Amino acid sequence: MSDTPSTPRPWYTRIGPSLITACVVIGPGSIMTSSTVGANKGYSMLWIVVVSVAFMLVYMTLGAKLGAVSTASPGDLIRGKAGRWLAILLGGSVFFISAAFQSGNNIGVAAAFEAFVDSGPLVAILVVAFNALAITFLFAFKNLYRVLERLMMMFVALMLISFGINLISLRPDLSALFRGFIPSPGTFDMALLGLIGTTFVITAAFYQVYLVQQKGWDAQQVRAGIVDARVGSVIMALITIMLMSTAAAGLYTGAAITLQDPVAVAEALEQTFGSQGKVIFCLGLFSAAYSSFLINSMIGGFILSDGLGLGSKPTDLAPRLLTTFALMTGMIVALATMMLDFDRTPTIIAAQAVTVVGAPLVAAVLLWLASSKDVMGSHAASLPVKLFAGFGLLLLIAMAGNTAVNKLPQTISEYLGRLESPSPEPSVTPAVEPAPTNESASAGE
DSSP: OOOOTTSOOOGGGSOOHHHHHHHHHSSHHHHHHHHHHHHHHTTTTHHHHHHHHHHHHHHHHHHHHHHHHOSSOHHHHHHHHTOHHHHHHHHHHHHHHHHHHHHHHHHHHHHHHHTTOOOHHHHHHHHHHHHHHHHHHHHHOSSHHHHHHHHHHHHHHHHHHHHHHHHHHHOOOHHHHHHTTSOOGGGOOGGGHHHHHHHOOHHHHHHHHHHHHHHTOOGGGHHHHHHHHHHHHHHHHHHHHHHHHHHHHHHOSSSOOEEOSHHHHHHHHHHHHHHHHHHHHHHHHHHHHHHHHHHHHHHHHHHHHHHTTSOOSTTSHHHHHHHHHHHHHHHHHHHHHHHHOOOOHHHHHHHHHHHHHHHHHHHHHHHHHHHOHHHHGGGSOOHHHHHHHHHHHHHHHHHHHHIIIIIHHHHHHHHHHHHHSOSOOOOOOOSEESOOOOOOOOTTO
16 A cells, blocks of 8 residues: 555555545535535625645644654654553544534435435435444455545545536636635634634544555655645535536625525525536535545544554554444434424534544644654644644634534523423424524534
């Protein structure tokens, strides 16, 4: 699996880890948030995508270099430098976040099916089948990384093609689109932190360490890891920009718009580019949901296993078992939500609470390890990189503070309000309605 320096291969044949990372970043949550921002703000917030991708690029690069230079897993490094408690805390936080938000990825897969299948039980069967397929995938292949890389390349290609076709068919205002890359801080509000959160996914950047080690790169392939991180970041930015621009071109009127679910984006745009466009968009949605669906669980399973000292390689049993547990948790919650009207708000509340601590912790640990001379040697992060990454860490702390002070109390208040009024009058929520929105986002959600 290792790309040896003597192998005369073009750079584009050696990328891979960052494509897998891109697949977990572009999930149902990012589609919803990007589309909602585009529908409500037009093209004016495109510059935020560039800023958030820049932070993601820095941390992905730190992860790629750490994975290539270190022969030990992150869990082993943390235990050796700080103790077992920190490795367990980090692994447990990442796992809980991934497992709690996995239900959102299941619902995203179900939403893609529901656009074309009227039977609820059949959709539930399809969700179970795709979870079974994912679990089979974990245990069936000896070289799990190689198959995973090729599968995610296919999903990335489908997303680029699907979302690209829809955007081109809408003929966006190129002048307004390019002006959107000019920063306009005066239009920024706290709700747009969700847009940053769907691209600057620190747990995915941390998982880059594991992917590079599974790829087989070593210190001689550090340059390949840096190029790979850049390519993956460009792909993330491109897909997010296409999604936001599609909503801006097809839905933006200046009035506030709420999109109920990812399929609502396609349904709202259907009057513009027809049913064929809806099919193409849902193909991209399915690619985003199912790829994020699988990788999000692996992030939780592998990082927790490593934190517990139970192994971090695809050939180890514990990471695959814990990944399976994350998959099953998400599936059960999603099926209960779809079939039994189960309110999954408590899982969202718990995940948001853990994210307040977990996201800054993961970033701080990655920056600390990648800056340690005893681990990285001459490849340790330079002062400019540490300063820029430090700003990224401050941004994550600000996002965590916003979650703790605003989102979490709001979610709890709304949930308690529903408990006090358990039998509201039935209503049908339209695909697009004139109301403000405040999307929350996490890895794969």
